[in-house]
Amino acid sequence: MAIKIVTDSTSDIPHALAEKYGITVVPVYVQFGNKTYRDRIDITESEFYERLLHFPVHPTTSQPSPQDFVDVYKNLSEDADGIISIHIAGKLSGTYNSAICAKDMVTSGCPIEVIDTNSLSMGLGLIVLKAAQIAASCNDFQQTIRQVKQLIERTHILIVFDTLKYLAMGGRIGKGKALLGNVLNIKPLLTLKDGEFLPAAKARSREKAIDILYSYAEKAGTIDDISVIYSTTLGEAEALAQRLEPLCGKKATIARVGPALGVHAGPGALALAILTTE
Missing domain, CATH: 3.30.1180.10 (Hypothetical Protein Tm841; Chain: A;domain 3)
Structure with a gap:
């Protein structure tokens, strides 16, 4: 059993590092016209920027749905002492709110903490990477949460x-x-x-x-x-x-x-x- 760390794809954490530290990354959605892509799953960074320059209409984004987070939380809760879900600034995206909604929908008994970092990209990513390291060395869920929240101001x-x-x-x-x-x-x-x-x-x-x-x-x-x-x-x-x-x-x-x-x-x-x- 362990404390599991979840984030969203706006963290921009390199895939190899997410794998190394056991971080689950929930993808944000990107829309070009009537086609929807999961960030870095259905479309790569290079494919995206090529399309951005040549697509006639500016693309849009949408946050993961609450159900996306529910599925992740339920899966992780099977062998977790707790889940800490760490996300992009709530003022910039609805991702944090989706995670909060999902937390209230999961009844597995596994404690879930959702954190708004007030940041994005690797500002968020550095917090997540450090959180994974803290979680690996600390068996106390509440203490881990406190330490992770202290990272935000730093x-x-x-x-x-x-x-x-x-x-x-x-x-x-x-x-x-x-x-x-x-x-x-x-x-x-x-x-x-x-x-x-x-x-x-x-x-x-x-x-x-x-x-x-x-x-x-x-x-x-x-x-x-x-x-x-x-x-x-x-x-x-x-x-x-x-x-x-x-x-x-x-x-x-x-x-x-x-x-x-x-x-x-x-x-x-x-x-x-x-x-x-x-």
Whole structure:
């Protein structure tokens, strides 16, 4: 028996890491016209971005249904002491609410805790990965929950967008709309605060935007874990991760923005997620 960890596909956790730590990932749905795809199951990241650039209508997303979570919870509860389900900011997606509804529908007797991280992508992913490690070493369900919730305030994310048009089309831009504009080569950077996008900076070139990401890590304090996330520019992500290694004393996890978030991030997005020690 063990404590099981569940998340959703907006966590962008690389498949190999999810398998390594026994994390169950529930897919978000992506719609192109009248066709629906399960994130990373029915459509790969590369297929998604190719279609995003050429499909005549902007795709949409929808959260997993409560029944999707019920099926996962029932399956896991057969050999679990408890389930901790950790998700994207409730202000950005209905996924958290679906998980809450599912929790109330499951009557197996296995305790289920649903957590809103107020984050997304590997900001969420780093919390989930650390949660899996905590769960593996702690047999106390409530203590594990407390430790996982403490990770939320220690998690930070900064995102460079090549353009904000995809975020605006998806209706997720929030206060980040202050950075909307068509000034040539201006690269907007957004962060998350209490589950909402906030403008963080503007850079006059791609190179300067990446320098801002590096400075973000420099100023973060003592880093427990770190991830570089990209949508279409793997080379940039690898170069930034290599640059960060001497600063952090460890290799950054490189992750790709999947279809669920790629609808809103678009091509050229690059981000840094950091989990600090305090």
